[in-house]
Amino acid sequence: MKYSGWPESGELVVGEVDEITDFGVFVDLDEYENKRGLCHISEVASGWIKNVRDHVREGQTVVAKVLDVDESAQQIDLSIKDVNEHQRKEKIQEWKNQQKADNWMEIAFGEDIDDERYSAIANAILADFETLYDGFETAAIHGTDALEDVDLDDEEVDAIVQTARQNVSVPYVNVTGYVDLRCPTGDGVDRIKEALQAAEGDDDEVPEEIDLEVTYVGAPEYRIRVQAPDYKTAEDALESAAGRAKTRIETDGGTAEYHRERREDEE
Known part of the structure; x- marks a missing residue:
């Protein structure tokens, strides 16, 4: 455009x-x-x-x-x-992103999309996002929820989300934390398993853009790994997972302790 x-x-x-x-x-x-x-x-x-x-x-x-x-x-x-070198590189990247977004618009709405419709859709996106690229990238991460406040009809939103998820390479970050789980009751092993399942969460607790994995390190320590689009989202998901495990195990008479680094005696 x-x-x-x-x-x-x-x-x-x-x-x-x-x-x-x-x-x-x-x-x-x-x-x-x-x-x-x-x-x-x-x-x-x-x-x-x-x-x-x-x-x-x-x-x-x-x-x-x-x-x-x-x-x-x-x-x-x-x-x-x-124009210094930093400005040049930043502007070139912005320009390349704009070209990608133009291409995605054609994929979503056809190469023969007329200028009037293109402008209407683009302006609707730009009312909520800094650039078209930002709009498509956010749609790739968060789906239709990302565009719920954008003045577009359902078919247009679906076209953007589908195109974004098929074409946008979303950057991801990884964070890791650890939780120590102990339960002195006779069925403590089963209670710990239930606490780990709680940490993994369900679809309502873990959004689809987040990949969360809980693995065994060595009693009583368990590793929680989170992959997410940005660090804030990843950190929030990590703490929420540990919180779910803690709530569950304490309800069953056990204890939980969350920490970000491996215990020295477990290295």
């Missing part, structure tokens, strides 16, 4: 070097429809420049800072030298 308007001064833009002259570089802006900017030779690189072609080439993708926009003159002034 290309914007039909104009970029703003100070904005970082991605473009392709279209023409190189003795006085500067013309850049076609990839994110804006039919917009072209000029990067004066003095803004191509720091220091004295003998030959512009020593710094850029035709067809090269560059990140530039918008210095000035004159809509009446149809002129956009750019600077390549004012």
